[in-house]
Amino acid sequence: MSSQTIPVDPFDYVVFGGTGDLSERKLLPALYHRQIAGQLSEPTRIIGASRADLDDDGFRTFARDALSRHLKSGEFDEKEVSIFLGRLHYVSVDATSDRGWDAMAALLASGQDRVRAFYLAVGPSLFGDICDRISSHDLINRNTRIVVEKPIGRDLASARSLNDTIGRAFAEEQIFRIDHYLGKETVQNLMALRFANALYEPLWNSAHIDHVQITVAESVGLEGRAGYYDRAGALRDMVQNHILQLLCLVAMEAPPSVEAEAVRDEKLKVLRALRRIDSSNASKVTVRGQYRAGASAGGAVGGYLDELGDANSNTETFVAIKVEIDNWRWAGVPFYLRTGKRMAERASEIVINFKPIPHSIFDGSAGQIIANQLVIRLQPDEGVKQWIMIKDPGPGGMRLRHVPLDMSFAQSFSVRHPDAYERLLMDVIRCNQTLFMRRDEVEAAWKWIDPILTAWDETAQPCQGYTAGTSGPTNAIALIERDGRTWHESR
Numbered sequence: 001m002s003s004q005t006i007p008v009d010p011f012d013y014v015v016f017g018g019t020g021d022l023s024e025r026k027l028l029p030a031l032y033h034r035q036i037a038g039q040l041s042e043p044t045r046i047i048g049a050s051r052a053d054l055d056d057d058g059f060r061t062f063a064r065d066a067l068s069r070h071l072k073s074g075e076f077d078e079k080e081v082s083i084f085l086g087r088l089h090y091v092s093v094d095a096t097s098d099r100g101w102d103a104m105a106a107l108l109a110s111g112q113d114r115v116r117a118f119y120l121a122v123g124p125s126l127f128g129d130i131c132d133r134i135s136s137h138d139l140i141n142r143n144t145r146i147v148v149e150k151p152i153g154r155d156l157a158s159a160r161s162l163n164d165t166i167g168r169a170f171a172e173e174q175i176f177r178i179d180h181y182l183g184k185e186t187v188q189n190l191m192a193l194r195f196a197n198a199l200y201e202p203l204w205n206s207a208h209i210d211h212v213q214i215t216v217a218e219s220v221g222l223e224g225r226a227g228y229y230d231r232a233g234a235l236r237d238m239v240q241n242h243i244l245q246l247l248c249l250v251a252m253e254a255p256p257s258v259e260a261e262a263v264r265d266e267k268l269k270v271l272r273a274l275r276r277i278d279s280s281n282a283s284k285v286t287v288r289g290q291y292r293a294g295a296s297a298g299g300a301v302g303g304y305l306d307e308l309g310d311a312n313s314n315t316e317t318f319v320a321i322k323v324e325i326d327n328w329r330w331a332g333v334p335f336y337l338r339t340g341k342r343m344a345e346r347a348s349e350i351v352i353n354f355k356p357i358p359h360s361i362f363d364g365s366a367g368q369i370i371a372n373q374l375v376i377r378l379q380p381d382e383g384v385k386q387w388i389m390i391k392d393p394g395p396g397g398m399r400l401r402h403v404p405l406d407m408s409f410a411q412s413f414s415v416r417h418p419d420a421y422e423r424l425l426m427d428v429i430r431c432n433q434t435l436f437m438r439r440d441e442v443e444a445a446w447k448w449i450d451p452i453l454t455a456w457d458e459t460a461q462p463c464q465g466y467t468a469g470t471s472g473p474t475n476a477i478a479l480i481e482r483d484g485r486t487w488h489e490s491r
């Protein structure tokens, strides 16, 4: 099976935080892959910008190193790498003073007609300064876009103020708010599954679906991000953005097209229909957890507090929530969400649990009839499994068996699965906003999250400990089992 690559217009990508972690691990490798795929047109440039005192050659050395460390074996091609490095430039700028901005302006002036994208791979505290200087140095032309990474705020008020800050310099159509989950192949596949098949949509409602589970389990711990993570916690870090976006794609009505506004309007309606969780119900429908010492990826690992070096932190590294969506389609269908660090394995999936059949024509000897399940595996081992009941083959009467119609994407398609950033970086150049979050979506998500955070504060809802390498705290199991249901465990 072959994939199709459509070249994009020549561009200048200016990456603020060009020598940082995101640039090293994700952005540079993603742009390199797009070059290999033949998607970059000439003359395209990638301009690193940061405070570090480097020149073009220094940045090229940094990038070569990044590629050799983060590409998979066989992907580092000396000839392609040298073409790629030739695209790189570097400007040492200070976001908080005028140092370096004239040099940036001079460099960009030589690419007036190109698409120009500024990528803010820096902490949000610098967004305002950078936007103001981009604007005051007249670096915004009609082909300019700005890309911002999460966290977009830590509550509704700070998100609004950040959005206002960016909005002072850029129009909403120029602002690309990245949620990298939306760039994942299998997440986009959700749209294909729902809206390119006649099969599911008639069943996709409370008449036929019992409940939905969304799990994003990680095996990693803090990964050197203690300062950020301890102030955020799992609710802000994963639920406010990635998991709510997944929920929106599962729950939204069919948009009239995949055009950005059409899709984002539908997602927004879902966010606005989420039933409020506050001090009156948070302890019943939310569970907070924090990992203790245990084992992960075959080795012993310390607990969160040891990793953090602070014995008093009450930050959650795990959260489970029972969510209700108050609209006609989903009334009475709970969505159980959970995410955590240092869990048994890295596994993200969406499980649609259909209702049981209304009446069985088989007698007890046929065995139990298990309700259908659709399991959309987001990562790793991307694929879709539709669990159905069949007759056990062979003689001996009617015995029923629960089996998956199993489509593993790796086995079915021999194409490489591009990283989410590859798709998203090119969508910025194409000016396609469908997979990016609009301002009102981000704010609607915070509007739902804020009362949960307040409730946790007001009621001092504790974190329950869970052993690293397990599937989370026992309260999370109780959360779903109280309703007579169980978490789907992938293996």
Ligand code: BG6
Residues within 6 Å of the ligand: 180, 218, 237, 238
């Ligand atoms: C990030 C979070 O947005 O997503 C991290 O800040 C998390 O804490 C990461 O580890 C997970 O992304 P992925 O693509 O590895 O599932």
